[in-house]
Amino acid sequence: MPSTSSTWRAFAASLVIVFAVGLASCKSKPTEEQVAPPAEPPVEKVELPPAPAEFPQMRIPEDNPQTADKIALGHQLFFDARLSVDGSRSCYSCHQNEHGNGGETPLAVGAKEKQLTRHSPVIWNTAYFGAFYWDGRAGSLEAQAKGAWGGGNMGVGKENLAAKAAELAKIKGYKKQFKKVFPDEGVTPDTIAKAISAYERTLVCNDTAYDRYAKGDDSALTDQQKQGWALFMGKGQCAACHAPPLFSSAMGVPGGLYYNAGIGTAGKAEDQVDVGRSKISEQDADWAAFKVPSLRNVSKSAPYFHDGSVATLAEAVKIMATGGIDNKNKTALLADRRLSEGELGALVAFLGALECGGKLEQPELPK
Numbered sequence: 001m002p003s004t005s006s007t008w009r010a011f012a013a014s015l016v017i018v019f020a021v022g023l024a025s026c027k028s029k030p031t032e033e034q035v036a037p038p039a040e041p042p043v044e045k046v047e048l049p050p051a052p053a054e055f056p057q058m059r060i061p062e063d064n065p066q067t068a069d070k071i072a073l074g075h076q077l078f079f080d081a082r083l084s085v086d087g088s089r090s091c092y093s094c095h096q097n098e099h100g101n102g103g104e105t106p107l108a109v110g111a112k113e114k115q116l117t118r119h120s121p122v123i124w125n126t127a128y129f130g131a132f133y134w135d136g137r138a139g140s141l142e143a144q145a146k147g148a149w150g151g152g153n154m155g156v157g158k159e160n161l162a163a164k165a166a167e168l169a170k171i172k173g174y175k176k177q178f179k180k181v182f183p184d185e186g187v188t189p190d191t192i193a194k195a196i197s198a199y200e201r202t203l204v205c206n207d208t209a210y211d212r213y214a215k216g217d218d219s220a221l222t223d224q225q226k227q228g229w230a231l232f233m234g235k236g237q238c239a240a241c242h243a244p245p246l247f248s249s250a251m252g253v254p255g256g257l258y259y260n261a262g263i264g265t266a267g268k269a270e271d272q273v274d275v276g277r278s279k280i281s282e283q284d285a286d287w288a289a290f291k292v293p294s295l296r297n298v299s300k301s302a303p304y305f306h307d308g309s310v311a312t313l314a315e316a317v318k319i320m321a322t323g324g325i326d327n328k329n330k331t332a333l334l335a336d337r338r339l340s341e342g343e344l345g346a347l348v349a350f351l352g353a354l355e356c357g358g359k360l361e362q363p364e365l366p367k
């Protein structure tokens, strides 16, 4: 949608100027009762940027078309801890409703209580990404699912996936469903990954207050959220990387989009830092750069960032709006936007308008 995106980009640029002029001349506006000054400063009336509503087309791999039976099967597999090496972890264990469908602990803890090195990301709209994981090392959802299943998350080991699939094939309910959905292949690591991915492609969050606002319901956002929206697009320059309506510009970009915001670099020797994307790309320019996460459901998904190092949304927003954390490779796209406490609060309030209405439902598991 080049026209929409160039419209808001132009708007974002002009808004910076509007803000600069507006700030120079702003006085608190008269309220109805002029008796005493209001306790809270009145919310600035600002020109509001156009809000895109239309999602791009989701890319579905040709060899894994969506069918209702496959999605239902993938739903069960996503919730089934019998996939893990010790029966302790399902995919859902680390992507729970209570935590915005991200993780609870700063760093994820895998099967056999293995301490992992990163925070579990929110998985709403994940199928729109062109690369998966914080460093984009998986090129498809199917590859990601096998990675999580064979790797530390579920602890099965890549070399043992076929044996695990054979174990699952002994469960009558699965055997029957796989026969129907994958008549030629049956239960294999590939068909398991395909079914899980088909289910993940149904995890679309497009029903937030923001979406209702973008479709024309002016009452869907509070005045404070509208102020936050204008700051997000304008003075805060957030949309440079978190472009609406997906709120991650990395979505739809084949290899992903990575920036160094300095998260996880403070007070560490260089060889102690999680180097993120550069381990995959082998480019110095990607040192400690991570994928731009979507901000949908972010108000529910504390703690924040790839290392879960920040406990509150207010703190995460403040870090981003003040230019990230200095280090040898910090992106030039982050700078101190000189926002007031009230403006930072408005940004946080706006992010609350990205709360997803949907919920992952626990399915009945086959016996």
Ligand code: HEC
Pocket (backbone or CB within 6 Å): 078, 089, 090, 091, 092, 093, 094, 095, 108, 109, 110, 111, 116, 118, 119, 120, 121, 122, 123, 126, 129, 131, 132, 133, 134, 135, 141, 144, 145, 146, 148, 149, 152, 153, 154, 196, 200
């Ligand atoms: C022990 C916790 C844990 C379990 C179990 C787990 N995950 Fe995750 N998941 C994570 C973590 C941590 C990451 C990020 C890892 C990284 O970037 O290196 C992640 C990343 C992802 C992503 C990528 C999202 C993005 O924005 O790139 C998807 C999709 C995902 N998981 C789905 C699954 C599926 C499917 C399963 C089951 C096969 C699963 N997860 C099991 C913790 C877990």
Ligand code: HEC
Pocket (backbone or CB within 6 Å): 122, 232, 236, 237, 238, 239, 240, 241, 242, 258, 259, 260, 261, 262, 263, 289, 290, 291, 292, 293, 294, 295, 298, 301, 303, 304, 305, 306, 307, 313, 316, 317, 320, 321, 331, 333, 334, 347
């Ligand atoms: C240069 C691109 C860029 C800009 C501009 C940007 N961000 Fe981000 N944002 C990122 C990246 C990359 C991460 C992940 C960093 C990490 O974990 O190492 C991130 C993470 C976040 C997170 C944490 C999300 C989560 O799930 O953990 C929040 C909240 C956030 N940004 C809000 C904002 C706000 C608000 C602004 C504007 C003031 C902004 N960002 C501007 C790239 C950007």
